[in-house]
Amino acid sequence: MAVQKFEVVLDSARMITPRVRELAFRRKDGAVLDFEPGQFISVMIQSPEKLLRRSYSIATVPESGDELLRIAVAHVEGGRATSHLFAMQPGDELPAIGPAGRFVLRDDGHCRYVLLATGTGVTPYRAFLPELRRRLKDPKNSVDLVLGVRNPEELLYGEDFLAMEEEFGNFRFFACYSRDMPETPRERDRKGYVQEHLDELALDPAHDVIYLCGNPGMIDAAAEYCDKAGFPIANVRREKYVSSN
Numbered sequence: 001m002a003v004q005k006f007e008v009v010l011d012s013a014r015m016i017t018p019r020v021r022e023l024a025f026r027r028k029d030g031a032v033l034d035f036e037p038g039q040f041i042s043v044m045i046q047s048p049e050k051l052l053r054r055s056y057s058i059a060t061v062p063e064s065g066d067e068l069l070r071i072a073v074a075h076v077e078g079g080r081a082t083s084h085l086f087a088m089q090p091g092d093e094l095p096a097i098g099p100a101g102r103f104v105l106r107d108d109g110h111c112r113y114v115l116l117a118t119g120t121g122v123t124p125y126r127a128f129l130p131e132l133r134r135r136l137k138d139p140k141n142s143v144d145l146v147l148g149v150r151n152p153e154e155l156l157y158g159e160d161f162l163a164m165e166e167e168f169g170n171f172r173f174f175a176c177y178s179r180d181m182p183e184t185p186r187e188r189d190r191k192g193y194v195q196e197h198l199d200e201l202a203l204d205p206a207h208d209v210i211y212l213c214g215n216p217g218m219i220d221a222a223a224e225y226c227d228k229a230g231f232p233i234a235n236v237r238r239e240k241y242v243s244s245n
């Protein structure tokens with residue numbers, strides 16, 4: 001899919017956790033953005049010093065009939081772009097480019113996908129869900145999704161992953177809470193950071209494909225773990241959430 005330049009208009013916005021605002025945009029030209037699940041768009045925001053370019057994973061679930069371009073933005077203390085994105089009102093416009101990125105599902109044959117995320121880093125995995133549903137019908141495939149957040153209120157899109165767990169015996173959803181555990185923890189709720197729970201997954205370089213998304217610290221720690229475990233570099237796919245300028 002070729003990268004395109006277009007203007008987006010804010011249609012609506014809502015807080016989906018205490019620190020994450022989901023913004024739903026329309027393209028000003030009326031076109032619907034075609035994208036591969038896992039890709040991102042970049043928006044341009046004028047700060048007092050310079051034009052900032054900021055990337056956000058596309059949170060729209062494909063095949064759901066939703067034609068809006070959704071992004072989930074975490075509040076960053078003192079963040080230049082996020083303060084603008086949190087203040088935007090319906091009708092406000094931004095220049096954007098996209099879709100871009102290679103953090104997408106590939107044809108990996110039978111495997112276990114181990115999808116690790118912190119916070120809004122889980123957004124691409126939500127976009128993967130329709131394709132994962134198709135793949136999970138084959139019992140030779142499985143998915144372990146591990147999401148790290150601070151507390152239960154921040155379990156972004158948690159209900160979607162819990163529903164997957166209900167639907168498929170070969171989909172497991174682990175939540176890692178770095179600060180507060182739920183009052184009644186589920187079987188797969190854990191205390192601590194994502195990277196502290198990798199032993200439990202018994203990673204297998206011959207069968208597993210790893211995706212890492214979100215906080216650079218988690219990604220570096222998990223990638224190092226996979227490297228030591230003997231994973232080929234092509235099977236450890238990463239998307240670090242950092243600012244580009």
Ligand SMILES: Cc1cc2nc3c(=O)[nH]c(=O)nc-3n(C[C@H](O)[C@H](O)[C@H](O)COP(=O)(O)OP(=O)(O)OC[C@H]3O[C@@H](n4cnc5c(N)ncnc54)[C@H](O)[C@@H]3O)c2cc1C
Nearest residue numbers: 054055056057072073074078079080081082120241242243
């Ligand atoms: C491919 C890609 C996809 C991304 N997708 C998303 C997404 O879906 N949702 C999302 O919320 N972000 C995403 N990001 C991160 C996003 O692009 C910005 O970096 C983020 O919103 C902060 O921008 P800012 O201008 O507000 O902060 P800045 O003004 O750049 O940073 C302010 C301060 O906060 C620190 N900081 C920057 N980012 C974070 C953070 N995430 N957490 C804590 N501290 C931080 C900086 O080091 C700096 O000290 C993505 C990044 C990339 C490269």
